[in-house]
Amino acid sequence: MEWIDVILYQHSAVQAVIVIAIIIATGLALGKIKVFGISLGVTFVFFAGIMAGHIGLSIDPGMLHYAESFGLVLFVYELGLKVGPGFFSSFRKGGITLNLLGLGVILIGTFMTILVSTLGGIPMSDMVGILCGATTNTPALGAAQQALEQIGVSANGAALSCAVTYPLGVVGVILAIILVRKLFIRPEQLLDHEQDDGNSTYIAAYQVHNPGIYNMTIKELASMSPSKFVISRVWRNGTVSIPGPETHLEKDDRLLVVTTEKDEAKLTILFGEQEAQNWNKDDIDWNTIDSQLISRYIIISRPEINGKRLGSLRLRNSYGINISRVLRSGVQLLATPSLVLQLGDRLTVVGEAKAIENVEKVLGNASITLKDPNLGAIFIGIVLGLILGSIPIAIPGISTPIKLGLAGGPIIIGILIGRFGPQFHLITYTTRSANLMLRGMGLSLYLACLGLEAGAHFMDTLFHSAGLLWIAIGFSITIIPVIIMALIAVYCSRLDFGSACGMLCGSMANPMALNYVNDTLPSDNAAVSYATVYPLSMFCRVVIAQLLILIFF
Template identity: 55%
Template sequence: MNWLQSLFSTHSATGSVIIISLIIAVGMGLGKMKVRGVSLGVAFVFFIGILAGHIGLSVDPTVLDYAETFGLSMFVYCLGLHVGPNIFGSLRHEGMALNLWSLCIVVVGTVFALALVPFTGISLPDMVGLLCGATTNTPALGAATQALDILGKPSDSVALATAVTYPLGVVGVILAMMFIRKCFVKPCDLESKPLTDDDHTYIAQFIAMNPAIADKSIVQIAEMTHLKFIISRIWRNGQVIVPVANTVIKMGDSLLVVTSKEDEDTMVVLFGKQVEKDWNGEQIDWNAIDSNVESRVCVVTRRALNGRHLGQLQLRHTYGVNVSRVLRGDIKLLASDDLRLQYGDRVTVVGRHDAVDNAEHFFGNSVKTLEKPNIGSIFLGIVLGLLLGAIPVNLPGMESPIRLGIAGGPIIMGIIVGALGPRMHFISYTTRSASLMLRSLGLALYLACLGLVAGKDFFATVVRPEGLLWVGIGLLITVVPTIVVGVIALHKHKYDFGTVCGIMCGSMANPMALGYANDTLKGDTASISYASVYPMGMFVRVVIAQLLIMFLAN
């Protein structure tokens, strides 16, 4: 059995893979167990990593650092890529409020930590270390130690304080979410309330009775108003017409119009009369309405169409079809001329059967192509994200520059590519299953390596005289601000619980807690709010850590 023992006792590539894989396998398996209806999910990997480090399992430091960096950068980049298409819409509507709530958690936690200094006798540098660990923010620790080096002061105890409080800092946010859910969350708060409406389209039927539009073409009518709409069908004297831009509207025509819900009343004024019929149900068989007109969903798989404006394609003129709606992920978009198509979009095409066939070939509609994730573009995005995170940013009054780091850079790059990739003709599409797999793999790798590092000295440090005090204070710094601000945000601003969890996890730079939230809650609101507040929260904490050392530790 010496060969088996050597795999765990010597630092080899095979042994490293076995140890990390074993930690992940055991952690994921135990994470499925429920105690009183609660399971930790991927978070359990972290605890198994601590236990493995405590019993003496180890991995070559270079390999460990690589796996941890790779896992975290993959997780946050793919998370940014996933929420990118929705992020700017949420920022326009709720982004400022989300970041203000996140900033409240940061400020309350910082003030609370400073208030504990005179009562506990802990030095300010050590308290900054506790704050960095309690908020799981290693870039902030880096900024603090750099500031101490500039002042010529030792930083070993600061790093040790962070190491001791980091594990419970990770767990503390989960405990805070459990506490809030148990004591303050109503059943209605568990229902996902998207930050932005996922359906930006509304279908209605109108009768042309406004003399102002009589005998005018559709393009002329469109020029009469700033509102956006698509007329997908016209019924005239028992016949159905697939309209094009120069189709003339006659008095008494029955029009099927795709617009937005908020413009419904204005459309009544424009066209004349609305038919009382619900066209927005999920069970409507569009092809059964007219035997001569077909409605078909085509998938954009031609790479040349990525980033092209829909109006540039001249589909009405070339193929005699209308595109009424575009489904992007879970969001339904109005197919206006200025809408940029993205690879993987699902477009609803309306027209005669032969015309729709031609349009289908034009879009590609190769579902099989979409089954292959764009691995190359994902790794290119990670490279760009890491380069972005390495850029030094010099702030006035600060001796050393700060950086977004291996977490901040990739998540921002993922958001940029996910939201703006088509404008740069960058194909960022990947399958939902592949995206979830890469996020889960990256987070599990990160937590396994993080646990191994923390477990080596964790228990030895805790039994030191100041160890338990540090752990207790760190847990308070984690739990108190998140619970206080989380409860207020939940009830004052009427956010759903998933959104509040995302704010808490993002403000504390805690991807493991986000993994727990995603495992136990429905919808993507936690991920969206996390991505909205994470960059700013992390940046502010790095600045605060450096400022506290530079101006208060002298």
């Protein structure tokens, strides 16, 4: 049985792969077990790693550091890439509020750290480690260790206190979210507010009964109206047609209009009368509305279209069709001429069958070509993210420069590329399954290595004379700020519970808790909130960890 000893205990590349794979497979299997209806999912990989380290498994330190770093970078970059298209619009609508709430979480935890260190006589080096473990923030721990080494103090205490408090830091956020949900959240607060957002697309039929717009062209009407809308069809004298910018509106014309729900009433005043029929039901067969025109979905799969504005393609003038809506990442967008198109966008095209076939040739409509992720763009983005994370940022009064690190840099670049990449014709599209696969692999690698690294001395540290006290303090620093700010977010700032949870996970730098939230809540609001809050929160955590050492030690 000597070969078992070789593949499990003798350090090599093969042994490292086997050990990490066993930890991940075991953790994922155990993570499916539900206790009181709750499962930790991929988070259990971390505890499987701790157990593996406790029973004596280890891998080469260089390989361990590489796998842990690469897993973290891959996870946060793919997360940024996914939420990038909606990040800045989300920031405009509520990002300032989210970041202020996230800063509230950080400030409460920091105040508790200073208070306990001052009143309890615990050295700030240990307290910063407890804070980093309670907030699951290893980049902040690294910054604190660098500050301690700079002033000639051992960083072992910070590392040990972080390792002991880290597991409950992971679980504590999840437990706080569960507690708040069970005790304080009403069913309607679990709803995705985006479903009721006035910016979501809305279809309505109007009749032209406003004398002020008789004989006015659609182009003139659009320029004078503050509301955005797309007229999909016009019925006149029993004939249906696709309107163009120069189409004149006449009395009693019937219009099928795609707009936003918040502008529905304004357009009723503009056109004159709205019909009572509900055009937003899922079971409407658009091809049976009239016999002359059909409606079809076309997917953009040609790379040449990526990053171009819809109006620049002149599809309406060239082919006599109309594009009413664009579906992107599950979100319906108005097909305005200024909309920048991306690979994977699904366009709703209305027109004659032959014209739509010609438009398909222009746009591609070959979904099979989109199934392979563009790995080149992914690795280019990772390189740029690591470069950004390595740039030292000088802060007045602090001799050691601050860095965004492995987590902050890649997620910022991921967000920027996800949002602006198509405008530079950079193909960043990945299918949902590919994005989830890459994120899952990255997070599993990170958690397995993190647990394996902490597991060797975990039990000894746990029952150290101060170990249980560290755990109690760390758990308090985890759960108290989360509960306080969760209630403020939901009841004072009127956030839906998913957005509040994403804000809490981002401010606590806790991707494991985010994964739990994503598994239990249906919308992507939590992921968008997480990415909105995470960059600033990560930067503040790194700065605060160093400030606490330099000011209070």
